[in-house]
Each structure stands twice: as structure tokens, then as C-alpha cells.
Amino acid sequence: MMSLEKTNNKIFRIISLLIIVSSLFIISSMKIFADGSNIIKDDNFEYTVLDENSVALTSALDEDSLVNKDIIIPSEVQGKKVVQIGQSAFYACDLKSVTIPDTVTEIKDKAFSRCTFLQYIKLPNSIKTLGKSTFSACTSLKEIDLPDFITSIPESLFSSCSSLESIEIPEGVTSIGNLAFANCYNLKEITIPKTITEIAPPVYTKLVFNRCTSLNTIKGYKGTYARTLSRELGCKFIALDASEDDKEFEIKFDADNGSDIVTQPVYKDEILNYTPENITKKGYTFVGWYEDTDNITTEYKNNQTYTKDITYKAKWAHVEGLGAQVKVDKTGIRFGTKLYNDGDEILEKGTVMIPTKLIDTMTQWNITLDTENAAKSIGKVNYEVNKDENYVVYLGTLINIPESQRDTYIRASSYVRYKDKSGNEYIVYAFNKEASINSLLESSN
Incomplete structure (x- = not known):
């Protein structure tokens, strides 16, 4: 009985000791992070501890010592892997080249921005993410090999890299951010993968390559967005999948x-x-x-x-809308059209109009004969006939406007129904600008 009691006491003391040791370890760890000891300084670089196994390189301790130097970032510091290059870590450092280890998976925003002496940087395929403006304004960088497994080119990634001459975007990238290559004045050639299907809206495309004044060649695959991009930018297209016999x-x-x-x-x-x-x-x-x-x-x-x-x-x-014609006493308006009889056979002419508030301007901007609730008037009477120049001017139906409704905006179109020389009928619309009735009346002064 005594032996069993001694054994239990011994087990209890061992368990108690383990609890105390564990508590001390936890308290010690909490103290380390509380007093800022999650910072490691080693060989001119400062690192932030991310977890027990990894760190992020966050800055250089002595930037002057890096001027025009080739630097190699270590893969491990004090037993912890370097997995990240932090935001603005080397911002405006005048280093010459950088070799990044294959332990790094992410480079944060502006990490190498404004490194104007930087001529070469080795990016391992372990990198999955690049931040915004990572290499912006690296004005000495002429070429760079992007990692194979990134999926996007972020905003302003290479903006103002004025020496960059060519770039190959790897297969798997699906998007290119705004201003990604803006102000790359010497960029002559870019390779676009099949995985990029569009840069939308179209105005966005112009901004991505804004002021790329030397860009003249797009490489890619037949029938892909690379070909479309070459048309939008007015560049020569080289099909990577074309054979010598392809015409x-x-x-x-x-x-x-x-x-x-x-x-x-x-x-x-x-x-x-x-x-x-x-x-x-x-x-x-x-x-x-x-x-x-x-x-x-x-x-x-x-x-x-x-x-x-x-x-x-x-x-x-040969038809054009003449805009609103205002009644002499300014109580009404109608729309005029000038029509030449020097082309296909004219079957019908007229005007169609509608108050703007009656249409969905998000889906229908121009007014046609198919516009619901639109008022149609057929131009049966010619206001002017000029036989020498072979044209007529016709007016739509006069609209009398009560003074209480003159703030109403109105849209109108002249229309002409034609028959071509092969017997096909078609309709042409000459659209008038949207305007309020008041402004139309005032414009006649």
C-alpha cells in the first residue's frame, strides 16, 4: 500500500514539473515577442520572425554598404527559413544585383522599388506572389526572368523600368494589373501566354502599356488574346505555334x-x-x-x-440629322433631316423620338424604331427640295410642349429605310444629341 502511494506521489511530482517547465517556456516565448525579440539582425539584414520555422527579410541595416554590390540573400537565418521579402525591404537601395534563394515564396509591395542601380535579379520558381510596384522605377533593369508559378502581374510591377527591353510572361498568369508596364520607354517585345484571355475594359489596356513608345512586337499563339492585344496596340505579331508553311x-x-x-x-x-x-x-x-x-x-x-x-x-x-427646329412662338419643336438621293433606293424616311425618362439608358442609348414607347413620324412632306444638289430636307411631327414639362430630356433619331442593289432592305439611323427641351428652345435664340 505504501509502495503504491510513493509511486503515485512520484508520478504527481513529474507531471507537476512538466507543467512548470511548459509554463515557463510559454511565458518566455510571450516575453520574447512582447519585448520585440521577434526581430533578428544578421549579416547586414534585419528579419522579422513569422513563426518558429520562418522569417521575412524586412530591411538592410547599412544601405550604404550595398551600393553597386552583388548581394545574395541567405536561405536560412538562425535555423529559420527566409520565406518572404518584406514591403519596401530594399526600397531605393543602390545595389547592383540580387540572388534570391528558393525558400522564398513571396515578395511584398515595393520590395525593390527605386533600386536605380539594379541590373539583374534572380527570381526562383518557388515564388508564387509578387507585390504591387515590386520593381517599379528600377531604371537600370534590362531583363528579368519571371517565376513559372505566379498567376498575376500586379499593379505597377515594372512601371518606369525605363531600360527594360523585353519580358516573357509565364504560362499560368491570368491577369495583368493597371500600369504594370507604364513608362517602360524601351520595352520592345513582350510574350503573352494563352492563359491571359483579356485585359478589360479596353481603356485599361492602354493604361497597362501607357507610354511604352518602343513596343513593336507581341509574341503569343494564334487565335489567343496575344493576337488581339497586338491589334489593339498596333504591334507586329509573332505566332509561336506557326510553321514556315503557314500563310x-x-x-x-x-x-x-x-x-x-x-x-x-x-x-x-x-x-x-x-x-x-x-x-x-x-x-x-x-x-x-x-x-x-x-x-x-x-x-x-x-x-x-x-x-x-x-x-x-x-x-x-448620305443622310444627317439637323437637330431640333423650334416653332416661331417657341411652344414646340420638331427634328429635321437632310437626305440625299444619290445611293440606294429610299423606301421610307422619318423621325423617332422619346423622353429619356421612359428608357433604360444603361441598356439602350440610341433610339430606333424598335424602342418601346417611342413616337414615330413618317416624313411624307419635304420642307426643302434642292434638285441641283439632289437632296431634300424633311421635318418630323411638331411636338407642342407645355411649359411645365420643358425640363424633360428628349432623344431623337432620323431614320431612312433603304433597299440595296441586291434587293436587301436595311435601316439607317442618324442620331441627334440628347438635350432638354428648354436647352433646345434656348439654342434657337
Whole structure:
């Protein structure tokens, strides 16, 4: 009985001792982090302890000692792996080159920003994430190999890297952030992977490559966003999957308004993803792009394939909206249209209008005959006939406006129904600018 009691007491003392030791260890650990001992200083670098196994390099202790130097970041410090380069860790340091170990998985925002002497940096494939502006304003950096497993090019990553000449974005990257390559004046060539499908909206594309004045070549794969990007930026496209026997066809767009013909090359069976820019011609309304302007069934459609050279020509209707005509006593308005009889057969002409408050401006900006609740008036009576120049001016139905409703905004379109030389009917709309009735009345003063 006594022996059992002694054994139990011994076990109790051992357990108590273990509890005390564990408590002291926990208290000691808490004290270390409380008094700032989670900072490690070693060989001119400062590190922050992330956990018991890893640290982040957060700054250089003596930046002057790094001027024009080649530095190698260690993979381990005091038994802990270096897994991260912290935010602004080397900001504005004048180092010459950097080798990063394959223990690092992340580089934070601005880590090497404004390192103007930096000419070379080795990025291991262990890196999965790069922060915003990581290499921005590294003005001596001419080339860099990006890690294979990153999935995005963050905002301003290489902005103002004015010596950067080429860059290959690895397969797997799906997005490019705003201003990523802005002000890279000497960037001549960029390779875009299949995994990038768009940079939207289109204005965003211009900002990504803002002031890349030397960019002239986009490399990528046929039928991918790389080809589309080359068209948007006006760059030469090199297809990485093209063979010597592959032929490029020329798809041309002739605006017939004095501007240059635009040529878009496309390989056989490659989808042409191209939207021509908006064009204008004084006194005319644009109808569309056609291989044969006498047959509207030959209209250009986006995302088609080609097996021959084709020239699409702009088709114009000689019609223009003249805007609002105000009644002499300013109690009403109507819209005028100038129409020339020098093209396809005119079947019907008129005006369609509607108060803006009756339409969903998010989904429908222009007014057509199909617009619900729109008022249509057929132009049966010509206000002016000019036989020498072969045009007529017709007016829509007069709208009498009570004074209480003159703050109402209104939209209107002139329309002409035509028949082309192949017997196809189509409608052309000449849109008038949206305006309040008051402003239309006042503009007649």
C-alpha cells in the first residue's frame, strides 16, 4: 500500500514539473515577442520572425554598404527559413544585383522599388506572389526572368523600368494589373501566354502599356488574346505555334473617308477578333463594313475565319440629322433631316423620338424604331427640295410642349429605310444629341 502511494506521489511530482517547465517556456516565448525579440539582425539584414520555422527579410541595416554590390540573400537565418521579402525591404537601395534563394515564396509591395542601380535579379520558381510596384522605377533593369508559378502581374510591377527591353510572361498568369508596364520607354517585345484571355475594359489596356513608345512586337499563339492585344496596340505579331508553311491573309478595312486603309493579318482558320474603330464622314451616316457595298449580306462580322485576302469597304448613307427646329412662338419643336438621293433606293424616311425618362439608358442609348414607347413620324412632306444638289430636307411631327414639362430630356433619331442593289432592305439611323427641351428652345435664340 505504501509502495503504491510513493509511486503515485512520484508520478504527481513529474507531471507537476512538466507543467512548470511548459509554463515557463510559454511565458518566455510571450516575453520574447512582447519585448520585440521577434526581430533578428544578421549579416547586414534585419528579419522579422513569422513563426518558429520562418522569417521575412524586412530591411538592410547599412544601405550604404550595398551600393553597386552583388548581394545574395541567405536561405536560412538562425535555423529559420527566409520565406518572404518584406514591403519596401530594399526600397531605393543602390545595389547592383540580387540572388534570391528558393525558400522564398513571396515578395511584398515595393520590395525593390527605386533600386536605380539594379541590373539583374534572380527570381526562383518557388515564388508564387509578387507585390504591387515590386520593381517599379528600377531604371537600370534590362531583363528579368519571371517565376513559372505566379498567376498575376500586379499593379505597377515594372512601371518606369525605363531600360527594360523585353519580358516573357509565364504560362499560368491570368491577369495583368493597371500600369504594370507604364513608362517602360524601351520595352520592345513582350510574350503573352494563352492563359491571359483579356485585359478589360479596353481603356485599361492602354493604361497597362501607357507610354511604352518602343513596343513593336507581341509574341503569343494564334487565335489567343496575344493576337488581339497586338491589334489593339498596333504591334507586329509573332505566332509561336506557326510553321514556315503557314500563310497569313490580309483583311483590309477601307473607310472611304480619306483615312489610311487598315490591314489586319490573320492565319488560315485563325479567328479574327477585331473591332474596327469608329469612323466618321462629314454629312454622312455610317452603315457598316461590307465586302460588297451593294449587298449588305456581305457584312464584316467579328470572330470569323478566313481562307483568302478580303477588303471590307465602309458603306455610307448620305443622310444627317439637323437637330431640333423650334416653332416661331417657341411652344414646340420638331427634328429635321437632310437626305440625299444619290445611293440606294429610299423606301421610307422619318423621325423617332422619346423622353429619356421612359428608357433604360444603361441598356439602350440610341433610339430606333424598335424602342418601346417611342413616337414615330413618317416624313411624307419635304420642307426643302434642292434638285441641283439632289437632296431634300424633311421635318418630323411638331411636338407642342407645355411649359411645365420643358425640363424633360428628349432623344431623337432620323431614320431612312433603304433597299440595296441586291434587293436587301436595311435601316439607317442618324442620331441627334440628347438635350432638354428648354436647352433646345434656348439654342434657337
